Amino acid sequence: MRIRYAIPALTLAVALIVLSWGTDTLDDGQFAVQGSLNGQAVESPNADIVDVPIVDVPEAEPAVSEPSAGPADETQAAQEQAVPIAVGGGSILAERRLVTYYGHPFDERMGILGELDQETLVARLRRAAALYEAAGSSRPVQPAIHFIATVAQEHAGSDGMYRARTPASVIEEYSRLAAENGMLLILDVQVGRSTVQEEVSALLPFLEQPHVHLALDPEFDMWADQLPGIQLGHMSAAEVNWTSNLLADIVARNRLPNKVLILHQYTASMLPDKQLIETRPGVDLVVVMDGFGGRGIKLRHYEWYVHDELIQYGGIKMFFRQDVDLLEPADVLALDPSPDVMVYQ
Template sequence: MSQPVTRRVAVALLAAAVAGCGSEPGPPAAGPTSAPPPSAGPTAAPSTAPPAPPPAASELPLGGRRIFPAYRVVAYYGTAGNPALGVLGESSPEGILPRLRGAARGYGAGGRPVQVAYELIATVAQASPGKDGRYRRTIDLARIRQYVEAARRHRLLVVLDVQPGRSDFLTEVAKLRPFLEQPHVGLALDPEWRMAAGQVPGRTIGRVSAAEVNLVSAYVAGIVRERGLPEKLFVLHQFRASMIPDITRVQARPGLAMVQHVDGFGTRAEKDATFGRLRRPGQFHIGYKLFYDEDVRMYTPREVLAFRPSPEYVSYQ
């Protein structure tokens, strides 16, 4: 889908300058880039992360152990304290909840229960390299814990979104393990921000191989199995085929609800073209993103539910 370059670059610069965060991407690279090899291995989880829940915590917030087809998930996307990166950052976890529940209300047609969720960018791509040259930053673990605990109190799901910069997904996801050991916390990978050597977030649209995705999904499925947890969301963001060029090789995993989340803003015609070109309902549950500011005539819940296939995971940015 065509993306307004000036808008996306401006937001990236604002986020980097004000909050130390990466943001909307800039223009695409001249051609596909090869992903750098994974680093030596996942780093140990920080000791300040919250303790893992007891193994008996074996149900989803609204009951049961399977997300789909039991529920339709509606999420607000963003990061803590930074509205430039999405609606979730416009208020505290409790403060944004009434607005999130209002947005989700229209998705309950047909009697399918709606499960609301926070999709929190936990690892944010950066416009500058940082001390280790990886162009990414994990937000304060206390801020992640704030969302995870609020979600537990209010019976929400949490999806931790990872933008790895020049790191690799498995290294960054391993840092979040104590949160992923909780029954209501899932994961999203954002290949747009997976940079190869020499690439900078906000200047290039990134990509990830199916092999790297499969390493991460195996890791998360292992947590589900070891802890006896209910099914977890495992979300792959995509608005260009080049972001996951060998997507057909992405493997299904027991214990994971695998979602292909079709992103991209613009006119309805542009969004329809992207949805029609990328969706793979035979391989994934289908997700869809709506943009409050960038979409032209943003689709209503009733219109989204009329898509074929009907998205099972809908997020707002």
């Protein structure tokens, strides 16, 4: 049965409002902003039409709230060091979960990463990991900085690719921050009208480092006649398989621990031939259920795209500002399957 989606142009989850000058490299104060309304009419795999209510982003943004601390001591949690990843250590997600803070340092509207100075970011991530362990995680929880390295743009830019690359010096700054604090760095890629091959290849010097991993966002993988933030993108299994093969080769050549490869998904059309995505040694492949809203729709989408279509590992993204009734760590861990990656935006 064909799955049908009706997605209004201005109600894409994580849509872009662009402030760019149309350049190809991002500079502070000169780039795209992500905000979103999630208003989709979705036909489920069971052919029942589900109307997803539009969730308005408030004009006056409230202070960011976190999951409640529960039994964990906040001071101790903020001081705990993550266990470093050993070189040649094999699968990461078989041994631990990841909790990540997502965004870009140039703009707070793209996610929590951009709202925090580096010292606070490290402390908050350590605390988040400790809260998941206190909530009963069966594996140690590894903090990770989730950095949007390539940002889709509404404007073409000088090369017509509708994307802007973050300067290598800025990525290197956050790579050092992660390494010095025993954390992972996940580089997130929104290709625009460029290609997965071009954008991932541009990040190779970072991906050869043992603590650096990768995420691909199909929402912003556009056809030649599409615009980021206007139409919903899609990523083929061939693109994903090319990427995982590249990562596996990096792991084998450099005797590294597995590379984590995250795929964002909140509609079936984002990964149209998902059944053809391959797993391979050296890569921990994760589908993260993206998109925000109330608990009901988030849990249904998690069931559809992670439980029902599990490839290898699963994850879920929580939105501090836009989610209605933010899931607590114990709620997240109780999902089936229990997520391997928890992303906070």
